Structure formats: structure tokens, C-alpha cells
Amino acid sequence: MSFPDHLLIDGDLGAGEGSEFNVVDPATGETRSTVHSSTEIQLAQATAAARRAQPEWRSLSQPERSRALHEVADRIRVEGERVAEALTYETGRPLTRNRLYVDMTVDLFRMYAELSRALGGRVAPSNDPGQLSLILPAPYGVVGCLIPWNYPLLLMVFKVAPALATGNTVVIKPASETPLSLMVLSEIFATTLPSGVVNTVVGSGQTIGEGLVTDTNVDMIAFTGSTEVGRRLGVLCAESTKPSHLELGGKDPAIVFEDADPTVAAEAVAWASFLNAGQVCTSTERVYVHESIHDRFLDEVVSVTESIRVGDPWDESTQVGPMRSEGRRRKVLGEIEAAVSAGAEVVAGGSAIEGPGFFMAPTVLAGVDHEMGVMREETFGPVLPVMSFSSDDEAFALAADTPYGLGASVYTESPTRVERAYRELNVGTVWVNDPVVDNLAAPFGGNRSSGDARELGVEALESFTTARHVHWNLALDPKPWWFRPE
Numbered sequence: 001m002s003f004p005d006h007l008l009i010d011g012d013l014g015a016g017e018g019s020e021f022n023v024v025d026p027a028t029g030e031t032r033s034t035v036h037s038s039t040e041i042q043l044a045q046a047t048a049a050a051r052r053a054q055p056e057w058r059s060l061s062q063p064e065r066s067r068a069l070h071e072v073a074d075r076i077r078v079e080g081e082r083v084a085e086a087l088t089y090e091t092g093r094p095l096t097r098n099r100l101y102v103d104m105t106v107d108l109f110r111m112y113a114e115l116s117r118a119l120g121g122r123v124a125p126s127n128d129p130g131q132l133s134l135i136l137p138a139p140y141g142v143v144g145c146l147i148p149w150n151y152p153l154l155l156m157v158f159k160v161a162p163a164l165a166t167g168n169t170v171v172i173k174p175a176s177e178t179p180l181s182l183m184v185l186s187e188i189f190a191t192t193l194p195s196g197v198v199n200t201v202v203g204s205g206q207t208i209g210e211g212l213v214t215d216t217n218v219d220m221i222a223f224t225g226s227t228e229v230g231r232r233l234g235v236l237c238a239e240s241t242k243p244s245h246l247e248l249g250g251k252d253p254a255i256v257f258e259d260a261d262p263t264v265a266a267e268a269v270a271w272a273s274f275l276n277a278g279q280v281c282t283s284t285e286r287v288y289v290h291e292s293i294h295d296r297f298l299d300e301v302v303s304v305t306e307s308i309r310v311g312d313p314w315d316e317s318t319q320v321g322p323m324r325s326e327g328r329r330r331k332v333l334g335e336i337e338a339a340v341s342a343g344a345e346v347v348a349g350g351s352a353i354e355g356p357g358f359f360m361a362p363t364v365l366a367g368v369d370h371e372m373g374v375m376r377e378e379t380f381g382p383v384l385p386v387m388s389f390s391s392d393d394e395a396f397a398l399a400a401d402t403p404y405g406l407g408a409s410v411y412t413e414s415p416t417r418v419e420r421a422y423r424e425l426n427v428g429t430v431w432v433n434d435p436v437v438d439n440l441a442a443p444f445g446g447n448r449s450s451g452d453a454r455e456l457g458v459e460a461l462e463s464f465t466t467a468r469h470v471h472w473n474l475a476l477d478p479k480p481w482w483f484r485p486e
């Protein structure tokens with residue numbers, strides 16, 4: 001299968017005019033496609049096109065804008081298999097899961113097409129009779145969207161659908177490792193939306209990415225990626241007082257209390273740790289299990305882990321594909337080695353899988369302590385470190401002891417423990433007995449080093465609008481406090 005190599009700028013599909021780079025298939029380690037970067041001139045053309053298109057796009061009636069978004073959804077529905085295949089080549093994730101993500105993308109365009117029709121403002125109490133104070137949502141203008149490689153489609157639509165629905169135009173930059181699905185989607189945007197409403201650029205984060213962030217035609221930045229890069233972009237945005245919406249890394253804990261069913265918890269925790277080879281921002285990356293069920297839980301989690309089918313992403317029975325790159329796999333293997341040197345024990349997996357591609361065995365570590373790197377820093381790979389605790393106070397203190405604040409899972413039947421998790425864990429999402437679920441109707445995002453944004457839900461419509469106040473004096477008589485010449 002061959003993939004297009006084009007950008008979408010001002011309604012035209014054309015190749016990048018910058019240097020060539022390869023997109024490597026993580027399941028084989030071979031080059032899948034060669035694409036061209038955008039030049040800085042093309043970036044400037046893209047942001048200028050978005051700027052020009054925005055007044056007309058925001059002036060469409062809401063039903064007109066909604067119809068356009070439904071048309072995008074209809075076309076994605078028709079082209080869905082091509083999009084899912086592009087995703088499979090660029091991420092190595094099983095095709096069966098990528099089909100689900102195409103379905104979610106269709107749903108999200110439809111959901112924001114409809115939700116935005118009901119987006120209202122409010123009337124604030126006015127200072128005096130004869131006046132109205134209207135608080136109205138207004139789009140920011142042009143939104144620069146920067147997307148990571150782990151979920152190139154979903155993390156694009158989480159931003160683009162609500163941003164467009166509220167009258168913004170966008171310029172999207174995918175991760176350099178995963179530009180293919182966006183290139184397929186660009187064809188859909190080109191035929192369903194007015195010129196300039198969606199534009200795409202491709203190229204390295206340091207050049208094209210930072211160029212997009214600092215471009216004066218861009219009014220707001222929506223970024224998903226690492227905490228390190230997010231902090232830098234936050235500073236760049238602050239220098240020009242540009243709003244930034246940052247979705248960053250995580251180190252999500254899971255607490256398995258003694259009232260949990262160890263079999264159910266083991267399966268859930270394994271799913272939350274190994275989905276997408278652990279390359280999920282909300283992966284469970286550290287597990288605290290009550291000492292009374294620790295051994296049984298560990299046995300069960302090892303048995304689930306050893307039964308996971310890792311392999312060819314095109315095989316419909318595969319559950320987990322490869323890691324995205326050799327460099328990332330090496331980093332994860334290094335973290336396992338460091339944990340073992342510090343006293344941890346590998347009880348499942350622990351190594352790369354021989355053969356082509358960047359496959360790695362899902363790994364369970366026992367005998368870890370809270371100070372090890374695998375319990376403190378984001379691993380972003382298929383590693384599940386387990387340690388025991390003896391009291392609720394200890395479990396909550398350990399779970400909260402992190403600079404991150406994306407999500408947390410608890411396994412319990414006790415409402416008081418759930419209430420305590422909600423109150424004490426400073427995270428965006430608490431999952432109870434069912435981890436890593438995205439409910440499209442609920443907000444998603446993190447706190448502290450995990451960022452400040454909220455995507456999904458009605459909250460995303462608020463994220464891409466700013467409140468504009470119209471103070472309207474209907475009584476045209478002079479006011480006593482106005483300046484009047486003597």
C-alpha cells in the first residue's frame with residue numbers, strides 16, 4: 001500500500017518542499033514511506049491561510065458549520081479502512097484497535113457538530129436598569145495543533161473537532177514519526193471544508209513545531225506531548241501572551257485494595273499497562289497492592305501477562321503490537337536493567353522479542369520500591385512494577401507522591417475509598433474498577449506536570465472559546481459619571 005506525501009495549505013494538496021525523511025514501520029523496522037517536510041515559507045502560507053479563512057468560517061451559522069463537520073464524519077466513515085491502515089503502518093498498533101479509533105473519530109466530529117449547536121452564553125446582572133451584559137463564547141481564532149506519535153488520529157480529533165465546531169481554523173503538525181494518517185485525512189478535509197479552515201504542515205518539532213508556536217498568525221496552541229517539550233512551549237507562548245493548552249506526560253498509579261477481586265484487578269491492571277505496548281499517557285505505570293492479596297495478585301497478573309498475544313498488527317488476533325521505535329525500546333530495557341540492579345525482580349517478560357520490528361515482551365517487576373526510576377519517571381513502555389502496602393494511608397500517600405497528575409485507578413468495592421481517591425489524588429481522572437477508559441462525553445486532561453488542558457466533553461468547547469463580554473447600554477440618556485465639559 002502506498003501513502004500520499006502531501007500537505008494541505010489553503011485548500012491545495014501539495015508536497016512539502018523541504019528535506020525528505022522516512023517513516024519507519026515499527027512492526028518490521030523497514031521504511032514504509034518517504035515524505036517531505038514543509039519549509040518555513042509553507043508554514044507561513046499555512047498560518048496565513050488559516051488567518052484569512054477564519055472570519056468567514058466563524059461567521060457561518062452554527063447549523064452550516066455543523067453540516068460541514070457531519071460531512072467530514074461521513075467521508076471518514078467511507079475512507080475509514082484506509083485511515084486505519086495508515087495508522088497501523090505508522091504506529092504498529094493492531095488494525096482492530098485502529099478501526100475503533102476511526103469510529104471514535106467519526107463520533108467526535110458528529111458529537112461536536114451537535115454540541116456546538118447548543119453552545120450558549122449567559123446574561124450577567126448589569127450595573128443599571130436599561131443595560132444588558134452579555135457573556136458570549138468567541139473562538140480564539142487560529143489554533144496551532146501539535147500531535148504526538150502514540151495516538152496520531154485521536155489526539156488530532158480531540159483538538160480539531162471542538163476547535164472547528166466553535167469557529168476556529170487550525171494548522172496541524174503531526175509527529176514526524178507518524179504523519180501518514182493525517183496525510184490521508186487531509187484529502188478528506190480538502191474536499192469537505194472551505195479552503196484554509198484546516199491546514200497541515202510536517203517537519204521537526206524544533207523547526208516547524210516551534211515556528212508554528214511562535215507564528216504571529218496563530219492565536220492559541222493546543223499541544224499533546226512530553227512534559228519537557230510542553231514546558232518549553234508554555235514559556236514560548238507566555239512570551240507572546242498566547243494561550244496554550246497543554247496535555248503532557250503521566251505516571252499513573254493503580255491501588256488494589258484488599259476488598260478488590262484479585263483476578264479482575266490483575267486483568268484490568270495488565271490491560272491498563274500493556275495497551276498500545278504501554279505507550280499511553282494514562283497507562284498504569286505503578287501498582288500498589290494490599291499485602292494481604294499481593295502474592296495472589298502477582299501470580300494472576302503474571303499469568304495474564306504471559307497470555308498476551310504480542311505480534312503482527314495485521315493479524316486480527318493480536319492484542320499488542322511493537323513499540324514505536326528501537327530508541328524507545330532501548331530506553332525501556334535500560335529502565336528495567338536499572339530496576340533489577342537496584343533489587344527488583346523480573347517475574348514476566350523483561351526482554352526484547354527477537355526478530356524484525358521493535359517488539360518487546362510485556363514485563364512485570366516485583367520487589368520494587370517507591371524510589372526506583374520505574375516508579376518515579378514516565379516509562380512509556382510495557383512495564384508493570386508492583387509493590388505492596390499495608391494501610392490505606394500508606395497507599396494514598398504513595399500514589400500521591402509524584403509531580404504528575406494525569407489519572408489514577410483504584411480497585412475496590414468501598415465508596416469511602418473512592419471518595420478519598422477523588423479528594424486526595426490531584427489528577428484529571430479517577431478510574432474505579434475499569435481503567436484507561438475514554439468516555440467521549442467526559443473531560444480528559446491532567447494537572448501539575450501533566451498539563452492544564454481539558455479535552456473531550458462539553459469542556460472542550462469551553463477550551464477553544466474565550467468569554468467575550470458585551471456591555472450594552474439601551475437607555476441612551478447621558479450618565480452622571482460620564483465626562484462632560486463644564
Ligand code: NAP
Binds near residue numbers: 174204209
Ligand atoms: P514530544 O516529543 O513532546 O512531541 C509531541 C509533538 O510536539 C510532536 O509533533 C513533536 O514533533 C512536537 N515537538 C517536539 N519538540 C518540539 C518543539 N521544541 N517545539 C514545538 N513542537 C515540538 O512527545 P512525543 O514523544 O511525541 O509523545 C509522547 C509524550 O506525549 C509522552 O510523554 C506522553 O505521556 C505524552 N502524551 C500525553 C497525552 C495527554 O493527553 N496528556 C496523550 C498522549 C501522549 P516531532 O515529532 O517532529 O518531534
